[in-house]
Amino acid sequence: MYTRLRQFFSTIYSRMQVRAPSQLVVVSIPILHYDDTESAKASRRQLKEAIYTTLFNMNVPAVCAINQATLALYAARRTSGIVVNIGFQVTSVVPILHGKVMRKVGVEVVGLGALKLTGFLKELMQQNNISFESLYTIRTLKENLCYVAYDYEAELLKDT
Structure with a gap:
């Protein structure tokens, strides 16, 4: 996985014609992978660690991983709201309060995109x-x- 990630990020930096040490990176995580099972948590953690390791080995100064719904709210200069994301294959509805996904209220992911x-x-x-x-x-x-x-x-x- 590390080799693929390194190749992926190297290609991006090359095409954008920027130096990795000069760029902070924000990684968005789809809400679809945001369930609470232990295997899902372990899988997310493993992916994040691989991304962090790859980027830090490329001398990136800082990395932040955040889910897409929260990132969308931040882009709208909000920290609370309901984000509806209609993707290619799924639609997700995510309630967010003060920058935190409210899983107990109910994150809905529908197989309709x-x-x-x-x-x-x-x-x-x-x-x-x-x-x-x-x-x-x-x-x-x-x-x-x-x-x-x-x-x-x-x-x-x-x-x-």
Whole structure:
């Protein structure tokens, strides 16, 4: 694992044309791997240690590992909130209070992501006799034309 990580980080530094000793690193950890089983904790710990070892051996001055949901809140200049992350294959809902994931309140990870949504959109379009050769075209349409309505009732009244 160490060799792969070193090669991975070396490639990143090379492509970005930066020196490792001059860059602090923030590593984001997906919430999907944030369950409380002992094997999951051990696996996370082992991965973090391997990343830390690799980066420190490359002379990186500092490394911080943080889960993606908390990082998203920090990016919005918040420390508390509910983060909904719709990924490629899963959607997660993560409550966070003062920078801490509230596991006891309930972190939800649902096996429904952007890929299934694209497939569902394809089915809806086929029911209306609209078909495309590739999922790429449907994905592009979804990304450019679909949205979540702020006021659902008002949205239904629109003639679109």
